[in-house]
Amino acid sequence: MQRYFKTIRLFWSTAFASQLEYQLNFLIELLAMLGTLLGSVFILSLFFTGGRQLGDWTWESALVIQGVYTFLDGLTNALLRPNLTEIVNYVREGTLDYVLLKPMDSQFLLSVKKFSFAGLPEIILGLSIVFWAAIQSGTSFSLYSLFVFIISLFIGFVILYSVWFLIAASSIWFVKTWNATEVLRALLAAGRYPISAYPVILRFIFTLVLPVAFLTTFPAEAILGELKFNILFFGLMLSSLFFIFSRFFWKFALKHYTSASS
Amino acid sequence: MQNNPSDLIVVDQLSKYYRVANKQPGFKGTLKHFFDRKTYDVPAVTDVSFKISPGEIVGFLGANGAGKTTLLKMMCGLIHPSTGLVDVGGFSPQRRQTAFLKEITLVMGQKQQLIWDLPPMDSLYVNAAVYGLSDNEAKIRINELAEMLELGEELTRPVRKLSLGQRMKSEILAALLHKPSVLFLDEPTLGLDVNAQARVRSFLSEYNKRTGATILLTSHYMADITALCPRVICIHKGKLFYDGDLDSLAISLSPSREVKVELKTPFSRDQFEKYGEIQDLNDRFVCLLVSRDKLTDVVSNLLTDFDIIDLEISDPPIDQLIGELFIKGEVN
Numbered sequence: 001m002q003r004y005f006k007t008i009r010l011f012w013s014t015a016f017a018s019q020l021e022y023q024l025n026f027l028i029e030l031l032a033m034l035g036t037l038l039g040s041v042f043i044l045s046l047f048f049t050g051g052r053q054l055g056d057w058t059w060e061s062a063l064v065i066q067g068v069y070t071f072l073d074g075l076t077n078a079l080l081r082p083n084l085t086e087i088v089n090y091v092r093e094g095t096l097d098y099v100l101l102k103p104m105d106s107q108f109l110l111s112v113k114k115f116s117f118a119g120l121p122e123i124i125l126g127l128s129i130v131f132w133a134a135i136q137s138g139t140s141f142s143l144y145s146l147f148v149f150i151i152s153l154f155i156g157f158v159i160l161y162s163v164w165f166l167i168a169a170s171s172i173w174f175v176k177t178w179n180a181t182e183v184l185r186a187l188l189a190a191g192r193y194p195i196s197a198y199p200v201i202l203r204f205i206f207t208l209v210l211p212v213a214f215l216t217t218f219p220a221e222a223i224l225g226e227l228k229f230n231i232l233f234f235g236l237m238l239s240s241l242f243f244i245f246s247r248f249f250w251k252f253a254l255k256h257y258t259s260a261s262s
Numbered sequence: 263m264q265n266n267p268s269d270l271i272v273v274d275q276l277s278k279y280y281r282v283a284n285k286q287p288g289f290k291g292t293l294k295h296f297f298d299r300k301t302y303d304v305p306a307v308t309d310v311s312f313k314i315s316p317g318e319i320v321g322f323l324g325a326n327g328a329g330k331t332t333l334l335k336m337m338c339g340l341i342h343p344s345t346g347l348v349d350v351g352g353f354s355p356q357r358r359q360t361a362f363l364k365e366i367t368l369v370m371g372q373k374q375q376l377i378w379d380l381p382p383m384d385s386l387y388v389n390a391a392v393y394g395l396s397d398n399e400a401k402i403r404i405n406e407l408a409e410m411l412e413l414g415e416e417l418t419r420p421v422r423k424l425s426l427g428q429r430m431k432s433e434i435l436a437a438l439l440h441k442p443s444v445l446f447l448d449e450p451t452l453g454l455d456v457n458a459q460a461r462v463r464s465f466l467s468e469y470n471k472r473t474g475a476t477i478l479l480t481s482h483y484m485a486d487i488t489a490l491c492p493r494v495i496c497i498h499k500g501k502l503f504y505d506g507d508l509d510s511l512a513i514s515l516s517p518s519r520e521v522k523v524e525l526k527t528p529f530s531r532d533q534f535e536k537y538g539e540i541q542d543l544n545d546r547f548v549c550l551l552v553s554r555d556k557l558t559d560v561v562s563n564l565l566t567d568f569d570i571i572d573l574e575i576s577d578p579p580i581d582q583l584i585g586e587l588f589i590k591g592e593v594n
Contacts, residue, residue, distance in 0.1 A: 007391045014388055018379040021420070097340050098375040102392050103363040109392070258342050258356065 004108065012115040015082075019117060029118035033077070037070060037125065057194040060137035064130050064220040068153070069192045071126025072215055075157060076188065078119025083111050084164050088171035096257070107250050111165065134223050142225070148232060149222040155235040156215040160188065162242035163210075165250070172253040191216035211238060270444070270476055271314040271337065276346035278332050279303035306332045308500045309346070314478070316443075319470055321491030321508075322480040323584060329500040330480045331448055337478065338368050338446045350444060364393065367442040371452030374421075374433055381418045382432035386439060393440040400439065407435045411465055427458030434462070438469070447479035451486055463489050484584065496587070515583040518551040523564060524572040537564060551578070 019026055041063075057065070087110055090096040099106050134141070164184050187210060195203055195217040206212040214235050221227040282304050285295040307329040314320055324330045335341040336348055339355030339362070348355055353362035376385040383404075390400035408417060411431045416424055424432065430450065438445075447466075451459040467490055470477055481487055487494060487508065494511060496504035504511055521538065525546045534540055534548055537560050542549040552560045557575070564570065 003391065003394045007388070010388045010391045014377060014380055014384045017384065018377060021379045093373060094370070095373050095375060097335075097368065097370070097373070100340060100358065101338060101363055101366070101368055103360040103394075104392050255342075258340055 004104070007104065007109075008112050011113050015113075015115045016117055026118060029116075030121060033074075033118060033122050036073075037122070041066065056196060058137060060133045061220065061224055062194055063133035064137070064223060065194055065216050066192060067126050067129030067131075067133055068156075068216045068219045069126070069188070070129060071123055071153070072156060072160065072188060072191075074119045074122030074124075074126055076119070076160070076184075077122060078116050079112075079114075080161060080164050082114035082116045084168040086110075086114070087168040091171050091257070100254070100258070106254070107165070107247060111161070130220070130223060137224065139224050141223075145223060145225045148227060149219055152214070152219040152222040152227065152232060152235060155232075155239040156219055158239040159211050159214050159242050160184070162239070162246040163187075165246045169246070169250050169253045172257045187212060188215060194220075211242075214238065268315055269313040270316040270318075270351055271478075272347070272349040273313070273333075273337070274311050274347040274349075276307060276310045276333070276336060276348060277305065277344050278307040278329075278336060278341060279305050279344045305500050307336070307497075310497070310500075310502045311346075312495060312502065312505050314476060316476055317470070317474045318493060319467070319477040319479070319491050321487040321494045322478065322497060323487060323494050324480075324497035328497045330497050333497065334368075334446050334448055334478065334480060338366055339363075340368075364440055365442055366444045366446065367437040367440070368446045369434055369437045369448065369450050371430070371447075371449035374429065376421045376429070376432055376436060378422050379420055381420055382424075382436065383417045385421075386417070386436055389436050389439050395440065403439055403441070404435070407438055410468060411435055412461065425458075427454050427461070430454060430458070430462065431465075434465070441473070443473075443475050445475055445477045445479075447477065449481055450479060451481060451483055459483065459485065460489075466490060484579075496584075498587075512577050512583060513554075515587055516578050518553050518578070519557055520576050520578050521550045521552050521557075521561065521564070522572075522574040522576070523548045523550070523568070523570055526569040526571055529568065 045059075087096075090099060090110070099109050102109060139145075167184070190198075190206065190210075191212045195206055195213040198206065203213075207214075218227055218231060218235060222232070280303070281301050283295065284300045284302055285291055310333065322330045322333065332341060336343050337350055337355060339358045342356045350362065351365055353359060353365075355362065376382050377388075386404055387397070387400060390397070390403075395403065404417075408414065411434065413428070413431055413435065416428045417432065417435075421429060421432070434450065445466075450466075451462050454462065463486060466477060466479075469475060477490075479486070479490070492507055494504070494506070494508050495502065496511070504514075518539070520541065525548065528545050529548075531540065531543055534543070534550065538550040538552040538556075540548065541551055550560075561573070561575070564573070
């Protein structure tokens with residue numbers, strides 16, 4: 001276990017060092033991130049001009065969702081995108097061989113190898129928005145609601161990770177890079193707005209089929225103290241299922257890789 | 263096949279087939295391919311058997327696409343065999359158990375694992391962590407290998423600024439950090455200049471002497487094989503076609519030897535025809551191919567019949583022989 005932690009620490013410190021090799025690029029990434037964020041807050045503000053409501057969400061509570069979305073987007077930029085979009089390159093260039101011959105879990109190695117520090121401000125900003133907006137809407141925090149919030153964020157992240165990893169793992173068959181990133185971006189973007197803002201049929205799909213609701217709406221409800229316990233429980237089961245499936249799928253994909261690669 | 267406990271690697275009737283779909287050209291072919299897929303098996307390695315003892319250096323020879331790399335990858339666990347058995351140090355490679363992976367390493371000349379934008383040193387410490395070495399162990403190990411590889415401040419310069427030779431040596435260092443006892447090297451000197459090749463070679467031979475590690479390598483450069491490998495395994499069209507020492511390969515490939523003669527005065531071509539096959543004739547220099555059993559007679563006759571300044575007997579160049587071998591496709 002300690003070996004895994006030390007490996008993560010070294011992976012991320014080397015990732016930091018290699019990003020600093022290109023300072024300008026780093027600055028541009030930060031600027032791009034700020035631009036996106038301002039844009040989405042602006043769009044959200046348009047919905048609420050004239051006192052309209054989104055579903056049964058007020059402006060402040062919808063902003064909590066925006067905060068959760070920003071947080072997840074930051075995590076995506078920091079961790080998921082740099083690592084999972086690389087998998088296709090490892091397959092294409094054959095350097096996956098080196099990963100497979102390391103005495104460590106290959107899914108772990110591929111998932112944590114890089115960390116983009118340009119995602120960090122977005123993560124901090126996202127959390128700040130969540131707490132600010134929650135206070136604005138008159139929520140009183142309790143240890144319990146904070147705990148449930150953290151758990152539900154974790155559930156959301158695990159689901160997002162697993163879906164993304166599944167798509168990335170399929171590159172073992174479809175060696176060319178297809179734009180999986182964009183598909184997932186769209187999925188996550190659907191979670192910018194409260195799930196109850198969507199028509200009933202979409203609400204159903206976003207909860208059970210593509211669990212977008214678990215990514216943003218439910219964590220927001222958690223911090224606002226409105227999340228039902230059975231949904232949290234269901235989320236835990238669902239995210240475990242997704243994660244276990246992603247591991248199974250990876251093992252299966254590797255079997256194909258190792259019997260076909262040359 | 264009886265397993266001798268002294269064998270480190272046992273390969274027994276190993277075969278690998280790749281399943282390939284057969285698609286006719288054109289749209290009609292595509293449709294047919296979609297609904298009624300016809301596949302056939304392409305053999306990459308067929309029925310190969312050999313054993314390797316600990317501490318051996320074995321060279322794998324073969325033309326491009328002969329199946330060398332497939333064979334190497336089956337031995338390090340990256341490719342599942344279709345039929346047959348591979349055993350490396352008591353492990354079944356394809357299961358890739360941790361204990362097995364800690365004993366082996368793979369270096370591929372055309373693929374790199376060092377982080378491009380950072381000095382090799384950073385990648386080395388990451389690798390050390392993956393293999394569970396402490397910082398102190400890693401430091402000692404890096405110093406030891408760096409000295410053997412003649413690497414110094416190159417290790418603290420970004421990889422992208424290193425020459426190919428320096429990069430390859432750093433790659434080798436990274437691959438040997440965890441003291442593997444079996445080294446799989448796929449074209450480790452690819453693209454290096456003659457000096458860098460020689461340095462990699464002398465390092466490998468020294469490493470083998472010092473640690474007793476077993477080394478299996480493929481190379482396109484005959485010089486690598488002749489300098490390093492007392493034993494060679496030739497693979498041709500997926501089949502094992504020679505397994506033995508390099509010298510006997512040369513003998514079985516070419517029953518003749520080359521006799522080069524420098525004469526005091528020029529002679530005409532027909533005067534030499536009775537001694538052997540004339541390879542080259544140029545003014546006062548003659549090069550003859552003489553079969554081994556007639557060699558002594560021919561040389562003594564030459565010495566009595568002509569006024570000779572210099573005489574040299576050698577084997578025809580081995581790479582030329584192997585090249586011919588792969589074209590002919592069989593050993594005499």
